[in-house]
Amino acid sequence: MNYRFQNLLGAPYRGGNVVVSGNNQLISSVGNRISVTDLVKSNTITLPCQFSANIIRIAVSPDGNFILAVDENSKAQFINIHRRIVLHRITFKGKVSALQFSPNGQFIAVAVGKLIQIWRSPGFRKEFFAFELVRTFADFDDTVSCLNWSPDSGYLIAGSRDLTVRLFCLRKLKEFKNNKPFLFLGHRDVIVGVFFGVDKKTCKILRVYSVSRDGGLFSWGCPDFDGSLGGKGEKDEEMVDPPSPGTPEKMDEEGGIGGDGVIAVVDVKKRKEFDEKEGDFGDEGSEFLLHKLKWELLKKDYFMQAPAKVTACDYHQGIDMVVVGYSSGVFGWYQMPDFVCIHQLSISREKITTAVFNDLGNWLTFGCARLGQLLVWEWKSESYILKQQGHYFDVNCLAYSPDSQLLATGADDNKIKVWNVSSGFCFVTFPEHTNAVTALHFMANNHSLLSASLDGTVRAWDLFRYRNFRTFTTPSSKQFVSLTADQSGEVICAGTLDSFEIFVWSMKTGRLLDVLSGHEGPVHGLMFSPSNAILASSSWDKTVRLWDVFEGKGSVETFQHVHDVLTVVYRPDGKQLACSTLDGLINFWDPLDGALMYTIEGRRDIAGGRLMTDRRSAANSTSGKYFTTLSYSADGSYILAGGSSKFICMYDIAEQVLLRRFQITHNLSLDGVLDVLNSKKMTEAGPLELIDDDNSDTEEGIDKQTRGKLGLDLPGSMPNRGRPVIRTKCLRIAPTGRSFVAATTEGVLVYSVDESFIFDPTDLDIDVTPEAVDAALNEDQHSRALILSLRLNEDSLMKKCILSVNPADIPAVASSIPFRYLQRLIEALTELLEGCPYLEFILRWCQEICKVHGQSIQQNSRNLLPALKSLQKAITSSHQDLAEMCSSNEYSLRYLCSTAVKK
Structure with a gap:
């Protein structure tokens, strides 16, 4: 029973921004969860903490210890990455569009609507309210779209949807009028990115770059400077003297603002040391006036990718390069300040929603929210470091390999993906099916995989050579929805949706051996007994039938039910059969005696939340109160059951009691999570969440995407206008019994047994002690x-x-x-x-x-x-x-021996 959430597969990226920490950890949002990918060790984990809605912004601290993430409801969590726990929570009073830690890690800049708020960064300690609001800038006329810190954490530059860029000084000045930001004008579209250009050797700010959505990159500078922001002539060295700690900075009498317009140099290293000693923005008398310079437009450059728009960009100060992603799926990077195009490459047919550099600048990370695609590209060698893509639609079916190391998933996007459970990475994708994949089955040899699809084919896949080595078809086109194979792997069986028949093929020859007729409804459940060659099938005609496939006797026995039978599974020892019906019951049969052993009524247990389109409350509604997928435990003592609900139920079979309910998500962005709807969000036109805003230019996620192709699996999908509905389509317990997976709306959830906090002794006595063991x-x-x-x-x-x-x-x-x-x-x-x-x-x-x-x-x-x-x-x-090691060593030894003989 001690299963805990471990990982999320099938959806490496769902929208929002992506961050790469200093220790090469790629942090991305997957719905209302955060995924952390180690690019060096090549594994990925999903943090156990959940948000109340889909995450839209993520920021990581400079030391890589903390994450600040904000969801669609403006609720933020401050997370310790290493301990994987939430330290602090805060709710912002408006939608957050940008988020970033200062380079020294002391402050956090948050763009909330038209405002920019500067918060003091919390630490490791748990406090009653750890966030402290230090400054607020309210100079924009529209929503802030992007922001960026100066390397010394003393300045902040931000772009807005009002087509302006502003440079803010974070020092507290005596006169309010002196603290007005500098205004950069000239762009004709929304600002996508703003950056400080810094000299590589002296770490001094040289220029400002701003990128707009229409493909314009503007370079800003000050003509009074000699290129190093050091002023003119021999005054440079005088003006770079660091200020005394604890005292205001003093301007040079001749180089002050009242003189020739030259100010003190922005020395990043010395300024950082000063900030660390001060611990704040400075005193009221400080004059750190980079924003009082007369910045001018030095150069206008355009990416020339019309009609494509710029959807993501990033700048790396160390290598002085800009990377840009377009709505056409093309990305390019440019050497600044000369604006030389290094390379351009198309990686997707959909728009790129995020593009970032790593700390060293040698890796580029791209994300495409609509495709669930996440790529890490090394631009020097032009090779992929990471290439992961989730399923475009919901996952329909799952299959564990016999050794529990691999997991296969099939979805409505016609693709099959095979995942390594320990690393969380997909290592092969099979796209040959032309319609939704409905069933998967691993062969006992662990080297081949079977799949059934609505395109009328059953395919066999070789996991050594990664190819389709056999295709099973029928004389006339059918739609297959269930699949199984016997223990020897000689016979393949598949059930149909339209003709209500079961087709039997030979694995060796691919020849159709038999067609089993008798069902009067779609055959949605199919499984061979683990102990003998008896085939069990369940259908919507309210029956479970047993077939002797090898003897050709047809239907051996029929188990009648009151309602439609949705699925059927055998216990691992083959001595028990479980099936779920439309009235919410799980019936357990003895396949040898044909007797009903147990019955579990789970209508109340599986009952989920209320959909936006439901006319009745969740308690009075009858929809979804049944199980569509079942899975026995490895020892057969308990069973997992799931359906069109936010719950997965675990039952003890012998006692017929509910052991535990797993709530698969708390994401309010999905339909069916809330038990009671909020009447404040109800309008005359219907629920507020279902009203389409055609003027919105949302760039994130798969908001209005149609989810799935099977209308029968999507009740209320048409009036719901594509709003995702929480459900569990498939459940599988690993053969080892130490983990189970669930194919849900949010992806494939992996739950694993955690025994680190369990003390479960056996035959404990007063003499059984650790001291006795040592003795x-x-x-x-x-x-x-x-x-x-x-x-x-x-x-x-x-x-x-x-x-x-x-x-x-x-x-x-x-x-x-x-x-x-x-x-x-x-x-x-x-x-x-x-x-x-x-x-x-x-x-x-x-x-x-x-x-x-x-x-x-x-x-x-x-x-x-x-x-x-x-x-x-x-x-x-x-x-x-x-x-693998021996094979590598063998070839190395052969090479060394051959070279020794030649010499």
Whole structure:
């Protein structure tokens, strides 16, 4: 029961901006969650914290320890990345359009509507209200669209939808009139990006760049300067003297504002040291007046990509380059200040919604929200560091590989993707289907995958060569919605949506062997028994039928139900059958005796929220109160059930009780999450969220995208105008039993068992203590020490006892372990195998356990199956790693031997 959210697959990026931290971690928003991708270790995780709506802006602190993220409801969370916990929360009074930490990490600039607010950055400590508002700038006439800090954290430049750019000074001046921002005019479209140009050697501000949506890049400078902002002649050195800490900066008498218009130089390093000592913007008498210069337009450059618009841009001060993304899916980067185009490349057919540099400037990161695409491009070698793309539409079906290392997903975008569960990356995509993929099935050999689609084909995929090696078709075109294969992999069966038949093919020849007729409705459930060759099928004709495919006897037995049967699954040992019906019941049958064993009524448990278009309240509505997907646990003791609801239910089968309900999301941007709708958002034209604003130029996400192609799977989809409805389309528990996945509206959610906070001893006695274990080890009583640690059920003690055994004594110690502790011992060996360098030693343990307890393991395979599957997964993973290493070493040795012979 101790499943916790671990990761989110199938949607690496859904909109908003993307940030790359200093330690090469790529931080992006996925709906109302935050995904963190390590570009060096090549893995991705999703933080467990959720927002109340889709995230629109993310900022990361300069040291890479904190994230500040804001959602559509202007609610922000301040998150510790390493601990993955929320430290502080704040709600802004308006929609946030831009967000950025200052380079020194002390302040945060937030664009809230027409205002720019400067907040003091919170720290590690938890406080009652950690955010402190320091300054507010209210000079714009329209929404602020972008902002950027100067490298010394003393200035802020911002662009707005009123076509202006303003330069703000954060120092507190004596006279209010002296603190007015400098105004840059000349753009004819919304400002997309503003940046400070800094000299590489002296770290001094040279110029200002501003980019507008119509493709204009304006360079601004001050003609009074010699190019280094150092003034004229010999006065440079006099004016770069650092101010004394704690005292106002003093202007040179001859170079002051009243003289020839030259001011003190902006020295970034010295200014940063001063700020760190001061800890604030300065005293009232400070005169740090970069914004009082007479900035002029030096140069106008245009990207010449009309009619495409500029949708994203970024500037790197170290290499003095600008990267730009367009609405046509093309990106380019330019060397400044000469505006030399280095390269242009098309990466998408949709608009690029974010484009950023990493800290070193050698990697470019691009995101396309509509396609769910995230790319990291190394521009020097012109190669991809990362290339991930989620499904365009909702995921329909899932399949775990037998060793639980791979996960296959099929969706309405006609694509199949195979993911590595441990890293969270998709490593292959199969796009050959021409219609929605409705069912997936991994073969027992772990090297091939089957898929069924509405395009009338069933395809077999080779996961070694990544190709479609066999296609199964029917004489006339059918729409397949269910799929299965027998344990030997010789027979493939698929159920149809339109003709209500089950087609049987030979895997070796691809020839159609049989057509099973008898159902009077769509066959949405299909599964072979794990113990024999009996095929179970469920249909909307209110029946579950058992078929003897190999003997050709047709329907062996029929189980009648009162309502339509939506799905059917076998228990892993094949001695029980579960099916869900339209009235919200889960019926458990004995397939041998044909008797009804248990019935679970889950209408109240699965009941979800209220849709915007519902005429009735959630309590009185009958829609969605049934289960569309079921999955047995690895040992068959409990079952997971999901449907058109925000809940996933876990039931104990023997007791017929609800063990736990998982709420898959708290995202209010999705329909069906709220139980009670807010009457304040109801207008005469209907709910406020469903009123289309045709004049809005929203750049993020998939707001009005039609989700899915199956009308029967989308109740209320037409009046809902494409607003996503929360649901669970498929559930699968891993063969190891340590995790399960759910195909939901937000993506594929991965839940995993976390045993770090569980103390679950067995046969605990007053003499079973850690001290007793240590005493037994000191006396070289390894068998007694291991049994005591297994009874105490402490991971560290069990591993310590296992590793202390002499290799020659392993057979004797393994034979002394009672069978009731065997499962825990296998789990401990699995954990050691995943993170221990003593591979041969652990494999010797596994070998001796199989020799000594082989018969007992075979007789109690159902209870030990999850632990054995986990052990198999760990051994397979180690084998793959060693195989790759050995193969590489073999070719290296061959090369070295051949060169030695030639010499």
